[in-house]
Structures are given as C-alpha cells and as structure tokens.
Amino acid sequence: MSSPSAAPGRGAKPPIRDALIAAAFELFPERGYERTTVDDIVALAGVGRRSFFRYFPSKEDVVFPDHERCLADMTAFLAASGADDEPVRRVCDAARLVLGMYAENPAFSVQRYRLTKEVPGLRAYELSVVWRYERALAGYLRGRFARRADGILRADVVAAAVVAAHNNALRSWLRSHGRGDAGAEVDHALGHVRSAFGAGPPPPAPGPRSDGPGDDVVVLVARRDAPVWRVVQEFEATRTAPGQG
Structure with a gap:
C-alpha cells in the first residue's frame, strides 16, 4: 500500500x-x-x-485517505483464504494489513490520531470505518463457522475481539508518538485472541528480553472462557499499577 x-x-x-x-x-x-x-x-x-x-x-x-484501499485489500485477503487456513489466525493476519497502513508512515498516523482526538466528527467517522473492518472480518468468519450451532455468535465475538485487541495496541503505539515496534505490540495483543479462541498460544510480551535479576514479570491467570477484553483489561491494569513501571 x-x-x-x-x-x-x-x-x-x-x-x-x-x-x-x-x-x-x-x-x-x-x-x-x-x-x-x-x-x-x-x-x-x-x-x-x-x-x-x-x-x-x-x-x-x-x-x-487509505482506508478504502485497505478495506479492499483486507476483503481480498480474506476471500483468498483456503479451506485449510485456520479462520481465527486468518482474521488476525487480516488485521495486520491495517497496522501496515499505519506503520508505513508513523508521522502522518500520529498527526491524524491527534487530530481525530480533537474533532468529535472525525471520531464518529473513524468509528464507522472501524465498524466496516469488523463487519468484513465477521462476514468471513460467519462463512467459516456456518456449520456450528453458534456460528454467527462466535463469528461476531471473534471479529469484535480482533478489532479490540488490534486497536488497543495500535492506539498505545500512537500515544507513544509512533516509537517502538508496533508490529510486536499488535502481535502480542492478537495472540490473546488466538489463545482465547483456540488458534494457538499468545506470543511473549514485546520489548527487550533480559534474564537478569530484578526483572519485572507479570503472571496473569485467567479462565479459558474469560472474554478477551477482560484479559486485556486486567493485563493493562497490571502494567499501570504502582511498582509496574
């Protein structure tokens, strides 16, 4: 793009x-x-x-300016999915196309983020764009989960979780003025979605790895059926709690 x-x-x-x-x-x-x-x-x-x-x-x-193109790319990417593709992983990969659009020009993306925060009409417009991405993901998943009794519900929940996880990491990156590894942040967030919905374990948290003494380690225990938004919320709370940096 x-x-x-x-x-x-x-x-x-x-x-x-x-x-x-x-x-x-x-x-x-x-x-x-x-x-x-x-x-x-x-x-x-x-x-x-x-x-x-x-x-x-x-x-x-x-x-x-590029959301229409990105939405078209996402739709084509999902349509090209094969029968052997794991559907939750596929929609997570589709979400990374949106990240790529933002990460391609960090300065522009940060400037737009600041502007959108200041103008209510732009926030409403952005929400409508996000909804269209979510509907594209849900439409693909509905087709893949069509044989399940709860297929529509599962499709809509997974799509919403992917969007929520992606946007949580993306906005964190934008608030940092585009510094750091946006891809690692989004991968980590989407890893929780894959773990919650049976598409694999979450990746390790992004950031420099160190095995030395005194490192801060967060161990979060959650029920397997816990909503992903609750897991993300609890994880974010540990990062901002006193003594967590």
Whole structure:
C-alpha cells in the first residue's frame, strides 16, 4: 500500500491526491479542522475544487485517505483464504494489513490520531470505518463457522475481539508518538485472541528480553472462557499499577 503522504522525488511534482492530503494536514494545525475549508485546501495544493471531489467525497475522507484501499485489500485477503487456513489466525493476519497502513508512515498516523482526538466528527467517522473492518472480518468468519450451532455468535465475538485487541495496541503505539515496534505490540495483543479462541498460544510480551535479576514479570491467570477484553483489561491494569513501571 502506498503511503498516504509519501514524499515525491527531488524536483518531482507530487500527484494531485498526495498534494491535497499534504495541503490539508498543513492547514489543519494552523487553522483548525473546522475552520479549514475545501477551498483552502485546493488553493494551497494548487488545483481546482473539482479535483478535490474527484479523489475525496468529503473533507472527512481526506483525513482517512487509505482506508478504502485497505478495506479492499483486507476483503481480498480474506476471500483468498483456503479451506485449510485456520479462520481465527486468518482474521488476525487480516488485521495486520491495517497496522501496515499505519506503520508505513508513523508521522502522518500520529498527526491524524491527534487530530481525530480533537474533532468529535472525525471520531464518529473513524468509528464507522472501524465498524466496516469488523463487519468484513465477521462476514468471513460467519462463512467459516456456518456449520456450528453458534456460528454467527462466535463469528461476531471473534471479529469484535480482533478489532479490540488490534486497536488497543495500535492506539498505545500512537500515544507513544509512533516509537517502538508496533508490529510486536499488535502481535502480542492478537495472540490473546488466538489463545482465547483456540488458534494457538499468545506470543511473549514485546520489548527487550533480559534474564537478569530484578526483572519485572507479570503472571496473569485467567479462565479459558474469560472474554478477551477482560484479559486485556486486567493485563493493562497490571502494567499501570504502582511498582509496574
């Protein structure tokens, strides 16, 4: 997937779509999202108003320029799944496509995260995008679990768990200003989903490994049928408790 604000080569003129995104994110911090108009964006990008709507149906869409492409990639990835693919692992792998979109350009992703936190309308828009990812995962799982008596329920629960685990790790990375290994954080979170729903044990927690004395070790005991959101919640509580760093 292409970066949403990839820098063009020296002396090259950025494509219109990239120029519009760059102009929008130059203006939003200066004027504020609400006070920045489409006319302002196209004027700075040096293109006509019609060009904006050729690429983006609305001003909100310029904030999330690659989600449609990522959703299409995810849908194609799930559709290409074979009968031998373990379904929970497959949807976890699909979720990593979303991570890849964010991690490809950390500076842009952090800037968008900050903007989204400040603008209620963008938060609502983001939730609608997240819901579409969740529906894509659930649709695939419903097909794979169709022969189970609780197939629809299980599909919807697993899809929601994948999204919750992915977003928990992703937002933690964004709050750290894009520092650290986002892939390791997401893998660790998704490992809890695989463990809870029978697709393998969770991987070790990310971070530098040390076997020396005095290391902080967290042992979390949970019922096998415990909801994954509860496991994640309890784990996060141990990380923020006094004496846990």
